[in-house]
Amino acid sequence: MIKRVTFKHKWLPYALLAPQLLITLVFFIWPASQALYYSVLQQDAFGLRVDFVGFDNFAYLFSDPTYLDSFEITIMFSVSVALVSLSFALMLAVMADRVIKGATAYKTLLIWPYAVAPAIAGVLWYFMFNPAVGINAWILRAWFGYDWNHTLNGSDAMLLIVIAAAWKQISYNFLFFLAGLQAIPRSLIEAAAIDGASPLKRFWTIVFPLLSPTTFFLVVVNIVYAFFDTFGTIHATTRGGPYGATNTLVYKVFNDGFIGLDLGGSAAQSVVLMVIVITLTVVQFRYIERRVEY
C-alpha cells in the first residue's frame, strides 16, 4: 500500500493531490450526490416548485412499461454484443495462436478497430446496411431476397447496432484471448496430443477451461462496454428508434433528461445506472483478486 521509505512534508502531499481531488469533487462527487438528491424530488410542470416525493420516482420508473422495455432491450443488446464479439474473437485468437507464418500481419490487421470511435463504427455499418445504397443491404436483397430496413424494422435496427458495437470490440477481445492462449503451458497440450486427443477435443477439454478466467473477465468488460460506451453508436445511427426498438438505458437517460427535461425521472434513472456500474465494478474487482491467487 505504501513504500517502506517515505518522505516527510507538511503540505506537499496535499498540494500534489489537490488537482485530482478538486476535479473529483466538483465533477464527480458533487454531480453524483445531486443525482441522488434530485431522484427523490419532483418538479411541477412550470418548474416553480420542487417537492420531496421519496421513492415515488423509482416506483414510477419501475411501473413504466417504456422503462422496463428499455431495460430488456439493454440486457438483450449487451448479451448479444458480448456473445457475438467474444465468440468471433476467440475463434480468430485460436487460429492466430496456431499459425506461425504471418502471425504479426494478422494481428496488426485485427487490432485497429479498437481505435475507431463507437459513433464512427455505427456510421460505417449504418452506411453498409443503408436500405437504398448499402452494400450489405443490397447483398441481402439480391442474394437472399430479404428486404433490410433498419429505419422501419425494429429487429433490423437492433441487429445493426449489435453488429456495429461487437465489431469494434473484436480487437480488444482478440488481444486478451491471444495473451490468455499463449499463457497456457504447451506441455499440457503436448501430453494430450500424445494421448491421441484431437485438436478439437484438446480445445474443449484443456484450452477452453484454462481460458475461463480470461473469458469471465472479458464478459464483464464487454457488458460494461455495451451498457455505457455505445451511446455514440446509437445516437449517430438509429437514435433509439424505430419506435424505441434500440432505446437503451443510457440513451434513455440522455433523451429524458435533455430532450424531455424530466429532472426527477432522469435522476432516478441515473441512480439505477450507478447501482449497475457499482455492481459490475465490484464483480470485476472481486474476480480479479481471485485471479491473482490463481
Place this chain on the structure above:
Amino acid sequence: MVENRPWLTVFSHIVLILGIGVVVLPLWVTIVSSTHAGEDLLTAPIPMWFGDNMVENYRQMLTAGMEHVSGQPLTLMMFNSLVMALTIAIGKIAISLIAAFAICYFQFPLRMACFWMIFITLMLPVEVRILPTYEVIANVFTPLTRLLNLLGMEGTEIALPGFTIDLDFSMLDSYAGLTLPLIASATATFLFRQFFLTVPDELTEAARIDGAGPMKFFRDILLPLSRTNIAALFVILFIYGWNQYLWPLLVTTDPDYVTIVMGIQRMVNVADIEPQWNLVMTAATLAMLPPVAIVIGMQRLFVKGLVETEK
C-alpha cells in the same frame, strides 16, 4: 505447433483471412466511397473500387465542410479533437502521476480517504451523471453557491471589502468544459501507484542520503523510470479522448467547438434527404486516421497500455 497437420494449418489461415475480411470490409467500403462523386453512390450496388473524385472530396471537406449542416471545415473539427485528445491524455497523466506519488511516498493523515475518493470515480462514468455534471459546467461555482446558501448566504456573489466576486462562470463552449470533467482518472492513478510500488526502496534511500528532497527524487528518478508506462498510457488515453462523443455533444452548441467524431453525426442525420455519403465517408476516414495510425504505429506500447490499464 504440437503436431504436423498441414490441412489444419491451411484451415487456420483461411479462417483468419475470412475473419480479417469481415473486420476490414467496413474500412475498405469507407475509403473507396470517399473517392467517388456523389452521383456514384445513389444507386445500389455501390462501386467497390476507387473512383477519381478523391482530391475533390477531401479538398471540399477540409476547407469548406458540408454546407447544409452549418459547414464547418474538417480542419477546424480535427483541430478541436486534437486539442481535446491531447488535453485529456496529458492532463490525466499529469494529475495522476503526482497523485500516485503523494499516495505512495508520503505518510499523512487522510491518506486512505484521498485514495478512496479517487477510487470512487471509477464507478461514476459521465454517462450516469450527465445532467448534474452539465449543470456544474454551466456554472462551475454551483457546488460552492449551494453550500453558501445552506450556510445562510443569499445570492451568487461574495462581497469582499473593495470588490465582489461574481460566482457565475460557465464552461459551456470552451475547451475547459470539454476536457475537465473527463480528466480525473482512477485507472491512471492506480497504474502509476502499482508501478511505484515496484520501484526499489533502495533508490529512495540513496536519493535521501544524497540529500535529495521529494520533488527532486520525483523529477530525477521516478519520472525517468516511468517513461514507458507514461507512453503506453498516453496511447490509450489519446484514443479515449479523440473518440469522446456524449460529452462534446452536450457542452458544445457553438459550431466552432465541434469535434470531428461528434460532428459526423450531424452530416448523417439530415432530415428528409439521403446524406451525401461520399462526403460523410471522407469525414469518417479523416476521423479514424489519427487514432488508427497511433494504434498501428505504436502497436507494442498500445498492447502494453491496454493490458496494464485493465489490471
